[in-house]
Amino acid sequence: xxxxxxxxxxxxxxxxxxxxxxxxxxxxxxxxxxxxxxxxxxxxxxxxxxxxxxxxxxxxxxxxxxxxxxxxxxxxxxxxxxxxxxxxxxxxxxxxxxxxxxxxxxxxxxxxxxxxxxxxxxxxxxxxxxxxxxxxxxxxxxxxxxxxxxxxxx
Amino acid sequence: xxxxxxxxxxxxxxxxxxxxxxxxxxxxxxxxxxxxxxxxxxxxxxxxxxxxxxxxxxxxxxxxxxxxxxxxxxxxxxxxxxxxxxxxxxxxxxxxxxxxxxxxxxxxxxxxxxxxxxxxxxxxxxxxxxxxxxxxxxxxxxxxxxxxxxxxxxxxxxxxxxxxxxxxxxxxxxxxxxxxxxxxxxxxxxxxxxxxxxxxxxxxxxxxxxxxxxxxxxxxxxxxxxxxxxxxxxxxxxxxxxxxxxxxxxxxxxxxxxxxxxxxxxxxxxx
Amino acid sequence: xxxxxxxxxxxxxxxxxxxxxxxxxxxxxxxxxxxxxxxxxxxxxxxxxxxxxxxxxxxxxxxxxxxxxxxxxxxxxxxxxxxxxxxxxxxxxxxxxxxxxxxxxxxxxxxxxxxxxxxxxxxxxxxxxxxxxxxxxxxxxxxxxxxxxxxxxxxxxxxxxxxxxxxxxxxxxxxxxxxxxxxxxxxxxxxxxxxxxxxxxxxxxxxxxxxxxxxxxxxxxxxxxxxxxxxxxxxxxxxxxxxxxxxxxxxxxxxxxxxxxxxxxxxxxxxxxxxxxxxxxxxxxxxxxxxxxxxxxxxxxxxxxxxxxxxxxxxxxxxxxxxxxxxxxxxxxxxxxxxxxxxxxxxxxxxxxxxxxxxxxxxxxxxxxxxxxxx
Numbered sequence: 001x002x003x004x005x006x007x008x009x010x011x012x013x014x015x016x017x018x019x020x021x022x023x024x025x026x027x028x029x030x031x032x033x034x035x036x037x038x039x040x041x042x043x044x045x046x047x048x049x050x051x052x053x054x055x056x057x058x059x060x061x062x063x064x065x066x067x068x069x070x071x072x073x074x075x076x077x078x079x080x081x082x083x084x085x086x087x088x089x090x091x092x093x094x095x096x097x098x099x100x101x102x103x104x105x106x107x108x109x110x111x112x113x114x115x116x117x118x119x120x121x122x123x124x125x126x127x128x129x130x131x132x133x134x135x136x137x138x139x140x141x142x143x144x145x146x147x148x149x150x151x152x153x154x
Numbered sequence: 155x156x157x158x159x160x161x162x163x164x165x166x167x168x169x170x171x172x173x174x175x176x177x178x179x180x181x182x183x184x185x186x187x188x189x190x191x192x193x194x195x196x197x198x199x200x201x202x203x204x205x206x207x208x209x210x211x212x213x214x215x216x217x218x219x220x221x222x223x224x225x226x227x228x229x230x231x232x233x234x235x236x237x238x239x240x241x242x243x244x245x246x247x248x249x250x251x252x253x254x255x256x257x258x259x260x261x262x263x264x265x266x267x268x269x270x271x272x273x274x275x276x277x278x279x280x281x282x283x284x285x286x287x288x289x290x291x292x293x294x295x296x297x298x299x300x301x302x303x304x305x306x307x308x309x310x311x312x313x314x315x316x317x318x319x320x321x322x323x324x325x326x327x328x329x330x331x332x333x334x335x336x337x338x339x340x341x342x343x344x345x346x347x348x349x350x351x352x353x354x355x356x357x358x359x360x361x362x363x364x365x366x367x368x369x370x371x372x373x374x375x376x377x378x379x380x381x382x383x384x385x386x387x388x389x390x391x392x393x394x395x396x397x398x399x400x401x402x403x404x405x406x407x408x409x410x411x412x413x414x415x416x417x418x419x420x421x422x423x424x425x
Numbered sequence: 426x427x428x429x430x431x432x433x434x435x436x437x438x439x440x441x442x443x444x445x446x447x448x449x450x451x452x453x454x455x456x457x458x459x460x461x462x463x464x465x466x467x468x469x470x471x472x473x474x475x476x477x478x479x480x481x482x483x484x485x486x487x488x489x490x491x492x493x494x495x496x497x498x499x500x501x502x503x504x505x506x507x508x509x510x511x512x513x514x515x516x517x518x519x520x521x522x523x524x525x526x527x528x529x530x531x532x533x534x535x536x537x538x539x540x541x542x543x544x545x546x547x548x549x550x551x552x553x554x555x556x557x558x559x560x561x562x563x564x565x566x567x568x569x570x571x572x573x574x575x576x577x578x579x580x581x582x583x584x585x586x587x588x589x590x591x592x593x594x595x596x597x598x599x600x601x602x603x604x605x606x607x608x609x610x611x612x613x614x615x616x617x618x619x620x621x622x623x624x625x626x627x628x629x630x631x632x633x634x635x636x637x638x639x640x641x642x643x644x645x646x647x648x649x650x651x652x653x654x655x656x657x658x659x660x661x662x663x664x665x666x667x668x669x670x671x672x673x674x675x676x677x678x679x680x681x682x683x684x685x686x687x688x689x690x691x692x693x694x695x696x697x698x699x700x701x702x703x704x705x706x707x708x709x710x711x712x713x714x715x716x717x718x719x720x721x722x723x724x725x726x727x728x729x730x731x732x733x734x735x736x737x738x739x740x741x742x743x744x745x746x747x748x749x750x751x752x753x754x755x756x757x758x759x760x761x762x763x764x765x766x767x768x769x770x771x772x773x774x775x776x777x778x779x780x781x782x783x784x785x786x787x788x789x790x791x792x793x794x795x796x797x798x799x800x
Contacts, residue, residue, distance in 0.1 A: 155561070385734065386726070389701070425735075
């Protein structure tokens with residue numbers, strides 16, 4: 001199990017005080033995922049989130065013919081998994097460990113219960129996850145801008 | 155201001171729309187260049203365009219290496235120039251990256267698309283004097299794996315221990331095992347020492363703004379972030395007035411500008 | 426050497442003397458119902474007794490009661506067209522060899538350069554002659570130039586050289602300076618010498634020494650012009666005002682009036698922007714590159730791949746006035762405006778640069794909630 005102080009390595013949790021970090025640490029476990037490990041599938045119940053320490057994770061969408069489309073990779077410091085936050089609590093994409101991954105796995109149901117019980121825990125937790133999400137959303141929008149495209153083709 | 159005749163002595167196709175030309179002087183050569191400077195390249199009968207020099211500043215020879223993307227009539231003519239084609243060269247012009255002033259510091263080089271071309275001289279120049287700098291990190295983004303410039307060189311650099319390379323693509327292709335995400339994402343994962351880092355950014359303007367925001371969010375002062383800006387250039391020598399951005403004449407006060415000066419100018423529509 | 430005095434015939438002799446010394450003499454003439462700077466065949470070509478009425482978008486000649494030669498202002502051209510021609514060849518390319526265009530042998534003598542225009546020549550010298558890559562053509566023409574300046578005794582309705590610090594007295598940069606006096610004592614010119622070349626030319630003319638009274642009278646007449654300026658540029662830090670006004674609502678107001686025709690840039694004595702043009706013969710073997718005047722009002726002046734940065738009229742007007750009054754300081758160490766008023770006269774819709782500045786100043790004060798705004 002990770003310690004409360006180890007959770008300080010993740011900027012998403014910076015807004016939590018020591019007591020709440022300990023609460024979270026009690027819900028967490030350190031996991032190691034071998035390269036190629038299929039972490040979750042699109043459509044499955046979203047029951048956890050992972051704070052990645054080392055390694056690389058790919059997010060993908062399946063297609064009828066050919067390998068899965070990789071839409072995003074995540075690395076150290078990134079949060080894997082958002083669909084556990086809100087109903088229907090189902091993964092929208094699949095995820096694999098592209099290389100060996102070490103991460104802190106947090107139980108989703110337990111986090112939601114703790115957040116509902118204690119808004120003083122839930123609010124900074126949610127704020128932290130949103131803070132981690134924004135650069136991902138912004139990066140996705142930046143990719144949509146197709147900035148590297150040839151101006152001739154616009 | 156008379157162009158000097160050069161000939162195409164070598165050429166490599168970099169991507170579907172970019173080519174690197176190795177130019178040799180026919181007679182007199184231009185002065186040695188500093189990383190970040192550009193030349194005005196003339197394609198006979200078509201016109202002139204400003205192109206950043208993309209070669210190794212530590213080499214003594216007269217070979218001029220320039221990487222050109224086909225975005226208009228002149229650049230297309232240059233991209234199509236066969237061996238032995240005569241190209242007119244004026245320069246080198248402009249205020250460069252100022253690598254010397256970053257001695258003793260960590261270097262973070264952030265390249266978007268063909269922005270890697272004007273940055274390559276920074277990396278080559280720093281690697282040639284490796285002991286003068288701390289960490290050297292290159293974060294480079296491209297649209298797809300096939301659209302990276304200098305792919306062989308990037309592969310070699312990725313294996314070297316004296317610099318860190320983070321490559322990322324907007325869209326992967328089959329077989330790509332690297333990062334997928336905008337260049338700000340691997341950049342955001344870096345841990346830097348903001349008291350001793352200088353960042354060099356080049357690419358589309360929104361990419362530079364977004365990357366500068368990430369770096370400033372890490373505590374890096376705007377004055378330690380340098381961007382390479384691009385505007386219409388006709389003379390390249392401070393005489394024609396075209397390349398103005400606010401008070402700056404980019405051929406003379408740029409193209410490299412520190413972000414403390416550039417940021418407010420880039421924020422104003424139609425400046 | 427103290428001041429000298431020559432009469433009207435002496436002015437003709439000055440023109441003849443400059444011709445004899447190998448100069449092409451350029452000065453004001455009457456043509457096409459305007460005062461036009463052109464080559465003088467002799468002093469008889471000067472506009473004796475012609476004056477001008479000028480206003481925003483308005484310029485008319487009128488007959489004066491006296492025979493003054495230099496009492497007019499805000500003509501449609503300035504002296505820049507001779508040092509920085511509207512079109513000049515740069516180089517040609519044959520057989521892979523670039524050859525610089527041959528220098529034309531003309532040596533100009535300018536007759537009648539007022540303080541504003543003299544200041545314009547000085548700043549053009551900085552812009553085109555003092556950079557890291559000076560314009561060779563400009564430098565040569567400037568070096569060979571002989572300047573006969575004129576102290577202004579009759580400013581026009583649009584003049585504001587006084588508030589720009591460029592006149593009515595002539596600053597440095599002349600070989601000879603004349604102050605025209607037309608009164609009961611006759612038509613004469615008090616002459617000051619500004620250089621050895623000027624002294625040599627004066628020596629070749631019939632002249633007499635000026636009395637102390639004549640010298641003082643000439644100085645007073647010019648000084649008095651300071652109080653008769655048609656316009657005033659607001660006495661504020663223009664460099665800062667334009668920077669702080671980048672997002673002013675005023676630009677939309679100007680855009681409703683400005684046609685982006687670029688007249689102002691053509692008549693302005695300091696506007697220097699150029700573009701290049703390449704012409705190839707049918708075989709493609711012979712290429713000529715020339716330089717021609719450009720204007721920041723052109724829609725593709727700011728073109729980068731994908732489009733122009735400044736497409737709106739508001740942004741292009743902002744660019745012009747900001748460059749002229751603000752960025753020029755950063756780029757060249759002085760203001761780009763010399764207060765000649767030409768841009769006001771030759772604007773088809775009569776946009777007045779001094780009024781636009783006053784409006785920007787007022788809007789800034791109002792936005793800052795300064796006590797002045799509340800009064």
